[in-house]
Amino acid sequence: MKYITSSLDFVLNRRSAITLGKFDGLHRGHRKLLNCIKNFGEDGFETVIFTFDVSPVMRLSDPSFKIILTNEERRHVAEREGVECLIECPFVPEIMHMDARDFVREILVNQMKAAYIAVGPDFHFGYKRQGTPELLAEMGRKYGYSVDIIEKEMDGEKEISSTYIREEILAGHIEKANELLGYPFFIEGEILHGNHLGHTIGVPTINQRPCAQKLLPPFGVYASVTEIEGIHYFGISNIGMKPTVGDRFPGVETYLFDCDEQLYGKQACVRLHHFLRPEFKFSSLTELQHQIRRDEAQCLQFFRDTYGQTSEFPL
Numbered sequence: 001m002k003y004i005t006s007s008l009d010f011v012l013n014r015r016s017a018i019t020l021g022k023f024d025g026l027h028r029g030h031r032k033l034l035n036c037i038k039n040f041g042e043d044g045f046e047t048v049i050f051t052f053d054v055s056p057v058m059r060l061s062d063p064s065f066k067i068i069l070t071n072e073e074r075r076h077v078a079e080r081e082g083v084e085c086l087i088e089c090p091f092v093p094e095i096m097h098m099d100a101r102d103f104v105r106e107i108l109v110n111q112m113k114a115a116y117i118a119v120g121p122d123f124h125f126g127y128k129r130q131g132t133p134e135l136l137a138e139m140g141r142k143y144g145y146s147v148d149i150i151e152k153e154m155d156g157e158k159e160i161s162s163t164y165i166r167e168e169i170l171a172g173h174i175e176k177a178n179e180l181l182g183y184p185f186f187i188e189g190e191i192l193h194g195n196h197l198g199h200t201i202g203v204p205t206i207n208q209r210p211c212a213q214k215l216l217p218p219f220g221v222y223a224s225v226t227e228i229e230g231i232h233y234f235g236i237s238n239i240g241m242k243p244t245v246g247d248r249f250p251g252v253e254t255y256l257f258d259c260d261e262q263l264y265g266k267q268a269c270v271r272l273h274h275f276l277r278p279e280f281k282f283s284s285l286t287e288l289q290h291q292i293r294r295d296e297a298q299c300l301q302f303f304r305d306t307y308g309q310t311s312e313f314p315l
């Protein structure tokens with residue numbers, strides 16, 4: 001996948017099929033738009049996601065705003081979806097203050113050679129969100145691209161949106177969030193050194209420290225499947241501050257059931273499948289060790305009940 005970032009001067013070589021928006025989560029609704037551009041892409045057009053390098057909400061109104069996917073995670077999901085090009089446009093004053101019609105002419109038509117655009121009915125763009133899907137369509141008739149305004153993918157009566165999914169993650173409804181995303185919520189990151197206490201209680205763990213902007217579900221223990229260099233491991237993850245030993249930052253710590261390899265420095269993708277219990281402060285590491293054995297049994301039971309004997313799990 002072509003990845004364009006940190007630049008406003010990009011120019012695409014081929015005519016393109018584009019979808020635009022924030023795309024936090026690349027959820028099932030977003031994927032409806034991706035399918036539209038991919039269908040169009042079969043005719044030789046370059047399939048492109050146009051998004052921003054930082055959430056407009058974070059930049060304009062709420063610096064503490066949390067995201068479902070970091071830019072790197074979003075890039076990996078887009079790549080898996082088979083999109084040919086991801087443009088992560090810098091959300092700088094020049095873009096924020098750009099008139100909607102100028103954005104269409106300069107960016108979509110001149111730089112991106114738009115042939116087709118798919119957006120949802122509530123998509124807005126340009127200075128003060130003045131651009132609408134209707135304006136896109138109207139200008140398309142002049143500049144020679146077509147526009148599809150795609151109906152929202154629904155969850156019953158409710159529109160699927162990043163906001164809705166964030167609420168479910170925060171409420172600890174991980175299975176619901178996974179259903180809306182269309183894949184398990186995950187945390188990607190380098191495997192770091194912890195305090196090296198885990199193996200002393202027979203529970204060796206990999207440690208990750210998510211970036212401060214990453215939205216995390218409630219602190220607690222989750223059944224997880226971790227991918228490292230293409231290999232998948234069942235396990236249990238603790239998300240939190242480890243109050244028993246005390247830590248200064250929220251971390252993700254995972255006990256992989258069938259792994260005794262040296263993994264420091266590698267990238268891990270920890271996918272959460274099920275909430276098992278909240279994080280507690282134990283009076284000793286031995287007590288914690290006994291609890292983790294119970295967690296392990298409960299987790300294995302969950303995987304057996306959910307996925308049976310098969311090693312096929314949703315990724």
Ligand SMILES: Cc1cc2nc3c(=O)[nH]c(=O)nc-3n(C[C@H](O)[C@H](O)[C@H](O)COP(=O)(O)O)c2cc1C
Nearest residue numbers: 194195196197198236238242243244245255279280
């Ligand atoms: C499945 C699992 C559950 C855990 N639950 C808790 C917990 O409830 N409370 C807590 O303080 N720490 C919990 N921990 C974190 C342990 O405190 C941590 O694994 C141990 O201190 C070793 O940390 P280290 O790898 O930094 O040495 C849990 C860890 C795992 C893997």
Ligand SMILES: Nc1ncnc2c1ncn2[C@@H]1O[C@H](COP(=O)(O)OP(=O)(O)OP(=O)(O)O)[C@@H](O)[C@H]1O
Nearest residue numbers: 021022023024029119120123152153160161162163
């Ligand atoms: N459920 C959905 N079905 C189809 N298209 C959607 C859906 N949700 C969003 N879109 C479209 O996907 C593009 C990107 O959406 P964006 O990420 O900005 O919205 P969102 O998921 O509703 O997020 P938020 O909750 O932050 O508003 C837009 O064109 C939007 O209209």
